[in-house]
Amino acid sequence: MINIDNALNMIYKETKKLGIENKDLLCSINRVLAEDIYSKDNLPPFDKSSKDGYAIKSNDTYSCSKENICELKIKGVIKAGDFIKDTLKNGEAYKIMTGAPIPKGADAVIKIEDVQIKEDKLLVFEQIDENNNIIKFGEEIKIGDLAIKKDSVIRPVEIGALASLGYSNVGVYKAPTVALIITGDELVDITSTIEMGQIRNSNEYSLKALVKSLNAEVLSLGIVSDDKETLKEKIKYGLEKADIVISSGGASVGDYDFVKDILKEIGADIKFSSVAIKPGKPVTFATFKEKLFFALPGNPSSLITTFEKLVKPTIEKIMGKEISNSEEFPVVLKDDFQEEVGREKYVYVEIKKTNGIYYAYKVGSQCSNHLMTMSRANGIIIIPKEFGNVKAGEVFNGKFIFRK
Numbered sequence: 001m002i003n004i005d006n007a008l009n010m011i012y013k014e015t016k017k018l019g020i021e022n023k024d025l026l027c028s029i030n031r032v033l034a035e036d037i038y039s040k041d042n043l044p045p046f047d048k049s050s051k052d053g054y055a056i057k058s059n060d061t062y063s064c065s066k067e068n069i070c071e072l073k074i075k076g077v078i079k080a081g082d083f084i085k086d087t088l089k090n091g092e093a094y095k096i097m098t099g100a101p102i103p104k105g106a107d108a109v110i111k112i113e114d115v116q117i118k119e120d121k122l123l124v125f126e127q128i129d130e131n132n133n134i135i136k137f138g139e140e141i142k143i144g145d146l147a148i149k150k151d152s153v154i155r156p157v158e159i160g161a162l163a164s165l166g167y168s169n170v171g172v173y174k175a176p177t178v179a180l181i182i183t184g185d186e187l188v189d190i191t192s193t194i195e196m197g198q199i200r201n202s203n204e205y206s207l208k209a210l211v212k213s214l215n216a217e218v219l220s221l222g223i224v225s226d227d228k229e230t231l232k233e234k235i236k237y238g239l240e241k242a243d244i245v246i247s248s249g250g251a252s253v254g255d256y257d258f259v260k261d262i263l264k265e266i267g268a269d270i271k272f273s274s275v276a277i278k279p280g281k282p283v284t285f286a287t288f289k290e291k292l293f294f295a296l297p298g299n300p301s302s303l304i305t306t307f308e309k310l311v312k313p314t315i316e317k318i319m320g321k322e323i324s325n326s327e328e329f330p331v332v333l334k335d336d337f338q339e340e341v342g343r344e345k346y347v348y349v350e351i352k353k354t355n356g357i358y359y360a361y362k363v364g365s366q367c368s369n370h371l372m373t374m375s376r377a378n379g380i381i382i383i384p385k386e387f388g389n390v391k392a393g394e395v396f397n398g399k400f401i402f403r404k
């Protein structure tokens with residue numbers, strides 16, 4: 001049994017980027033840019049109004065005040081998308097909408113809220129500075145400027161920024177294809193009514209969601225019965241087609257837990273098969289040529305925990321991402337928790353902040369078969385391996401998971 005940091009180091013040694021691919025803009029979410037992005041345009045491409053108001057010449061307003069109200073002749077309306085050829089002369093104004101191009105001759109916009117209208121005249125009560133409420137040509141970015149650096153993660157804001165620059169696809173680091181093999185004779189489809197001895201195959205859904213949330217590719221190989229030869233064929237097929245293979249269940253020491261034996265038989269290199277964490281101890285990591293294999297425990301909470309702790313950072317690394325590690329902070333236990341010495345424990349709890357202090361509340365049994373506890377939790381408490389039973393009032397590090 002090795003500790004989690006050693007396990008991660010052993011895995012990281014086996015990971016490398018998989019090259020570059022071009023992705024449609026929206027499909028690049030959560031990926032990492034493999035190229036510097038330069039602007040092909042000046043943004044904005046013309047001086048434009050940042051407010052609904054009136055385009056004017058600022059020097060028409062130098063003597064304007066509440067006592068000395070100025071009158072300008074309104075010549076027309078410019079809405080967003082219009083382009084007018086007319087040149088504004090002294091004494092004139094154009095009504096202008098947000099985003100519309102500033103007409104030639106105008107050098108300021110006065111907000112609609114600050115003026116009054118008398119027939120076709122605009123009444124101005126104050127002096128307006130040059131460039132007031134104008135977004136200048138090329139103010140955001142100029143042609144040839146570096147817009148987004150290589151190795152940046154593409155978040156929704158980058159999708160918008162790339163769209164504004166006219167990029168409909170971008171070069172990103174390839175994500176691994178992750179094959180999923182779900183083992184267990186007790187499993188039935190989630191739409192089935194469960195008979196005695198059966199359970200619904202929730203792990204396939206958890207795994208698909210976890211892989212998809214990283215925007216890696218899923219290759220689902222479905223449920224395989226606890227039959228060694230069938231499973232062996234599926235494992236070989238997965239290793240041929242995917243970069244990473246994840247199996248669910250059958251990885252422990254039971255009579256029908258064949259995954260490790262199969263890995264040995266096909267000549268895979270088993271790096272470790274037990275990690276000192278709870279939930280999730282019986283987790284195997286192996287390599288087969290360039291391919292990575294994770295045999296995750298079938299217990300639903302163990303499966304998600306081992307994915308989060310071991311598989312997620314692996315996928316992120318391959319995709320060129322910084323490993324996302326949410327910050328740990330001290331949390332005061334509000335309940336007692338019965339735990340065992342010898343493994344690092346991740347206790348799923350509700351973390352609440354009261355008067356600036358974080359507290360951890362029990363939300364259910366920590367049995368690794370219970371997904372409901374995990375679903376009720378918004379965080380974990382990390383109890384080091386030296387500790388067993390812990391009591392209300394004691395302080396351990398915790399962090400938020402999935403949600404706050």
Ligand code: AMP
Binds near residue numbers: 252298
């Ligand atoms: P195993 O790791 O195969 O010994 O399975 C451990 C526990 O996890 C058993 O209670 C299984 O019924 C449960 N389990 C295994 N596979 C799944 C699955 N795909 N979905 C939900 N629970 C599962």
Ligand code: MG
Binds near residue numbers: 183184185249250298
């Ligand atoms: Mg099983």
